[in-house]
Amino acid sequence: MKFFEALVVRRRCLRGSSLKLREEMKFFKVQRGGVRRGFICTAMYDNMGGQAGAPKPPFNPQPNPFGNAFSGAGSGLIRGGLGAYGERILGSSSEYVQSNISRYFSDPQYYFQVNDQYVRNKLKVVLFPFLHRGHWTRITEPVGGRLSYKPPVYDINAPDLYIPLMAFGTYVFLTGFSLGLLGKFSPEALTVLFTKGVIVWFIQGLVLKLVLYLLGGAEAPLLDLAAYAGYAFTGMCVAVLGRIVWSYSYYFLLPWTGLCMGMFLVKTMKRVLFAEVRGNDSSRHHYLLLLMALLQFPFFFYLGRAGV
Amino acid sequence: MAKEFNVPPVMFPSGGNPSNIPQQRYRPTAPFQPNPNLPFISFDVPSTSFSAPVFGGNNGIGGMGFEDEPPLLEELGINTPQIWRKTKSILNPFRVNPNLHEDADLSGPFLFIVAFGLFQLLAGKFHFGIILGWVIVAAMFLYVVFNMLAGRNGNLDLYRCVSILGYCMLPMVILSAMSLFLPQGGMLIFGLAGIYVIWSTRVCTRLLVELASCGDEHRGLIAYACFLIYMLFSLLVIF
Structure with a gap:
């Protein structure tokens, strides 16, 4: 018994x-x-x-x-x-x-297994997603009897944290530099920029998590979501750099980079994260994906306004 | 069914103390008497004035005179010749000697940070706390990024990271000194800032990659992180 x-x-x-x-x-x-x-x-x-x-x-x-x-x-x-x-x-x-x-919370070192070539190719994919000719699905490999994803160095579609971190730092520096050119620079202003950037990054991650939840409760590691949310800063860097070089180019570059980021997120989330979603309500999926893409514009506008 | 136990009776001696233990009485020892053979400090007290204390010879407690004592900086662990050698090695961006930086220290970096703050103060900017805070945050950032990139083999500790980052601040210190004599916001200072940032980045990357193994294939990625850090410090000088 x-x-x-x-x-x-x-x-x-x-x-x-x-x-x-x-x-x-x-x-x-x-x-x-x-x-x-x-x-x-x-x-x-x-x-x-x-x-x-x-x-x-x-x-x-x-x-x-x-x-x-x-x-x-x-x-x-x-x-x-x-x-x-x-x-x-x-x-x-x-x-x-x-x-x-x-x-x-998967192993953080997985997200830093990158090299120079990966970073160059990934930046091309993030900034020009419509030029990406390959597939958007992550590559899997059998490890210890179960399938796991290959690290970023072997898979261009794998999320990494090196690019988001460096893009965030570059965004803070470039925005501080543009403030200096306008005569508004101070160390405290950089601290405010840093805080605003972290808040936007966090909210973007929450939005992605919420979209996944609404689409049937798919689960993704938080660091994956942090990586996907952080790629937005690469587009912001291009927009702010454009403003430093020629102020009027900012009004063209900001919507353009927002559109590219939205497209990148839609392509990535559709094929990578939604693979785990149970349910076949495709119209609902498409509406939520569109909403997620459109939300990039207010985020980009807020980040752009932070440096003025 | 109840079991009966034969318990032997316990006998206690009268008064609660065993009688067979001898009573030991405490004998107080004699008060301390100084041994005349030991070489204590001798004071010659003349009738008119005091003289300086005369230390004993080399065979006793006070065997070492003031002349034989190490310098105060050396006793505190501040090796000034080594700091100077490290500084000279950083002044040449094309031939850095990483072996000098094997032994990390914080005295040199602190000196450079204070110098940077003083030059900023001469320019009318009070940035001491900001510089110190940024150095700590930058060192932690670089430490995390480097060890994550290096993976399981990352052997860079935070102490060495702060040391390298601080020593490589030397070009920034020179830039802040030169900015006192240059027009604020001019193209010349922007160009100089770019040159000095590249100098700092090159030296810092070289030291990090050479000292902490397994960073060679990530040289470019580490260089960009260093570049960002020194660019942020250059903003304090330029604007």
């Missing part, structure tokens, strides 16, 4: 090129051995491994059925039973937490 059975049902979901293990259901069936018809089950002592040589209770009814539970072999029952119960619960919960951490 087993007391504690953990039933974990895992379902493999194959959508597009991604193979994911989804934990659908976890529950614990706890069969409590206890007082049955006025006597304590003898099977308890066999399973729990009570104290050696401890006499088993007789089968006749006792006036206080819980009396023996706390003496002799009963203490072994409590120690063993509660110990096993706690161990099973804690073990499963730690596994659950570990799996969620690995799902949402």
